[in-house]
Amino acid sequence: MYHSYFGLKEAPFSIAVNPRYLFMSARHRDALAHLLYGVGVGGGFILLTGEVGTGKTTVNRSLLEQIPDNTDIALILNPALNAIELLATVCDELGIDYDSGEQSLKALTDKLHQFLLSNYANGRNTVLLIDEAQHLQFEVLEQIRLLTNLETNTKKLLQIILVGQPELRTLLHKPELRQLAQRITARYQLKPLNLAETDAYIRHRLQVAGLPANQTLFPKKVVKGIHTVSRGVPRIINVLCDRMLLGTYGKNKTIVDRAMLKQAITEVMGEEDDIELHAAKNFWPIIASLVAAMFIASAWWMWPKPSEAPSPVAPAVVAAPEIKEPTIAPAPVTAEPLWINNEQQAINELLTALNLESTKPSIDCNKKDYSSPRCERLTVKTWQELMAYNRPVVLSLITPAKMQAYATLVAMDNQQATVQQGSITSDIPLSRIGEIWTGDFILIWSPPPGYTEPFSEEYSGPMVQWLAQQFAELDGQDSLLAEGSFNSALMQRIKIFQKNNQLLDDGVVGLKTLLKLNERLGNAKALVIDNTAVEG
Structure with missing residues (x-):
C-alpha cells in the first residue's frame, strides 16, 4: 500500500469506521450537545438531521459512548418496518421477553410499558x-408518537431520538404529524464541514495515521479544491484524498498537487476535471450513489462498546514554541517601546483593552479579592497553555538588562503576539518575546455572582441554577437541567463540555471551565480569535 511510502502506519482515509479517527468539528459538538441535553431533560423527541455523509454516525457514536450509565438504549438500524415489527424490535433490543403469539400492538405495548415502569422505579x-428515520412509514411514526404517552404523573418514560436525512424534517412538517412535531424538545440540522474544518479534518486523519507534524501532503490550495468539490462532506473527502495519495505515490511524488486533484475528481465524480464547474453543480445525487456502499461499512454493529472506545481526538494544533527561562547570557533582544x-x-x-476602565481604582492584584472583575496571577510553561485560557493578559518579562518589565x-496566534500600550499595538514573533517571558501572567475576569472557589456535585446553592441557565442558553433550550442541587444530567453535561474543550473532564467547575463557558457564550473578549476548540 501507499501509506508506507509517505511514512504512514496505515491508510488514513479508509471508508471503514475506525474510532481512532473520530473527528468532532464545532458543528458535530453542537449536535452532540443538543442530543445530550435532550436525553438529560428526558421525555419527548430529539431530532438530528443531515445530508448523506455529513457525520450523523459520528455524532450517534459519541452519544452512545457518553450516555449516562443508568440508561438503557434500543437501536433501530433498519426502520423499514411496520408498527408491530417495530415494537417487537424495540422489545428485542431492551431484552423484553414475549411469546410469539403475543405479537399484537396491545400485547407488545403492554410489555414495553411494564418494562419502562420497572426501569423508572429502579432509577x-x-x-x-x-437511524435512517426518513424511511419510517406514516403509520409507524404515529405509533412511535403514541409510545411517548407512556408516562407517570411527573415524567415521560421513553426518550426517542430520530436520526435521518433532511427529508425527515419535510415529513414531520406535514399537518398529519403536527402532534409528533410539537413533542420535539431538541433538534439539530448537521451541516457539512467548512474550509477550516476540512483542513483540520485532513490533518487530523494524517496525524493519527502517523504523519510527522512538520510534514505536509496536502497544500492549502489543494485543500481548498477538495472542499469545493466535496462541499465539506467527510466521506467524499476521504475518497478524494485516498485517490490523490494513491496517484501521488504512483508518480513518485511527495506532495499532492492540483493536477492530481483534478484527476481524482474525474475518477471519483465521473465529471470533467474543472474545479469551478464542480463548485456550481449540485452533487448530492452523486454523493448519495457514491456512499451507498460505504454506509454498509459503517454499520452500527462495528461500533466499540463505550468502555472500549477511545476518547475523541481533538483537531491537532500547531505546537507553540516552549517558553524559555532567562539565562545569564540571553539572546539579544531589541528594546521594545x-x-x-x-x-x-x-x-x-x-483593563482598557477589556473595556473595564471604570474598575481601575478597585482592582488590586496583590490581594485575594472575591469581587468582580477579579485578578488572577497564574503561571504556565508554554504558549499553548496560555492560548488555552484565551484571554488578554499582562505578561511578566525579564529584559536582557535583567530588569523587570511587563x-x-x-x-x-501560533506565530506572533500583539501587545498594546495606549493606542499603539505591535506584532512580535513568539520566538522573540519567549526569550524574556518568565511564564507568569495576570488575567482579569468576571466570575459569576457568589462564586468563591471551584465546586462540583457536592455543592448545592445558587451557582447550580446559574450554571444550568448558562448551558440552557448555550444549547438553545428553555428547560434547565438542574436547579438547586446537582443531578446526573448537569454533571454529565459539564464533563462533556470540559472534554470537548480539551479541559480535564472531572466535573469540577473552576476558573478554566468558567472562562471557556463565557467564551462559548460570547461574553468575553478572546485572545486567540481563530480558536479551533469550539463546543456547543
Whole structure:
C-alpha cells in the first residue's frame, strides 16, 4: 500500500469506521450537545438531521459512548418496518421477553410499558434511537408518537431520538404529524464541514495515521479544491484524498498537487476535471450513489462498546514554541517601546483593552479579592497553555538588562503576539518575546455572582441554577437541567463540555471551565480569535 511510502502506519482515509479517527468539528459538538441535553431533560423527541455523509454516525457514536450509565438504549438500524415489527424490535433490543403469539400492538405495548415502569422505579432511563428515520412509514411514526404517552404523573418514560436525512424534517412538517412535531424538545440540522474544518479534518486523519507534524501532503490550495468539490462532506473527502495519495505515490511524488486533484475528481465524480464547474453543480445525487456502499461499512454493529472506545481526538494544533527561562547570557533582544516598567500601568492597559476602565481604582492584584472583575496571577510553561485560557493578559518579562518589565498581550496566534500600550499595538514573533517571558501572567475576569472557589456535585446553592441557565442558553433550550442541587444530567453535561474543550473532564467547575463557558457564550473578549476548540 501507499501509506508506507509517505511514512504512514496505515491508510488514513479508509471508508471503514475506525474510532481512532473520530473527528468532532464545532458543528458535530453542537449536535452532540443538543442530543445530550435532550436525553438529560428526558421525555419527548430529539431530532438530528443531515445530508448523506455529513457525520450523523459520528455524532450517534459519541452519544452512545457518553450516555449516562443508568440508561438503557434500543437501536433501530433498519426502520423499514411496520408498527408491530417495530415494537417487537424495540422489545428485542431492551431484552423484553414475549411469546410469539403475543405479537399484537396491545400485547407488545403492554410489555414495553411494564418494562419502562420497572426501569423508572429502579432509577433508570430508557432511550429509543432510530437511524435512517426518513424511511419510517406514516403509520409507524404515529405509533412511535403514541409510545411517548407512556408516562407517570411527573415524567415521560421513553426518550426517542430520530436520526435521518433532511427529508425527515419535510415529513414531520406535514399537518398529519403536527402532534409528533410539537413533542420535539431538541433538534439539530448537521451541516457539512467548512474550509477550516476540512483542513483540520485532513490533518487530523494524517496525524493519527502517523504523519510527522512538520510534514505536509496536502497544500492549502489543494485543500481548498477538495472542499469545493466535496462541499465539506467527510466521506467524499476521504475518497478524494485516498485517490490523490494513491496517484501521488504512483508518480513518485511527495506532495499532492492540483493536477492530481483534478484527476481524482474525474475518477471519483465521473465529471470533467474543472474545479469551478464542480463548485456550481449540485452533487448530492452523486454523493448519495457514491456512499451507498460505504454506509454498509459503517454499520452500527462495528461500533466499540463505550468502555472500549477511545476518547475523541481533538483537531491537532500547531505546537507553540516552549517558553524559555532567562539565562545569564540571553539572546539579544531589541528594546521594545511597548514594554511597560510598572505593573499597575500594564494592568490599567489590560483593563482598557477589556473595556473595564471604570474598575481601575478597585482592582488590586496583590490581594485575594472575591469581587468582580477579579485578578488572577497564574503561571504556565508554554504558549499553548496560555492560548488555552484565551484571554488578554499582562505578561511578566525579564529584559536582557535583567530588569523587570511587563507587556499587555491583546491577541496572538501560533506565530506572533500583539501587545498594546495606549493606542499603539505591535506584532512580535513568539520566538522573540519567549526569550524574556518568565511564564507568569495576570488575567482579569468576571466570575459569576457568589462564586468563591471551584465546586462540583457536592455543592448545592445558587451557582447550580446559574450554571444550568448558562448551558440552557448555550444549547438553545428553555428547560434547565438542574436547579438547586446537582443531578446526573448537569454533571454529565459539564464533563462533556470540559472534554470537548480539551479541559480535564472531572466535573469540577473552576476558573478554566468558567472562562471557556463565557467564551462559548460570547461574553468575553478572546485572545486567540481563530480558536479551533469550539463546543456547543
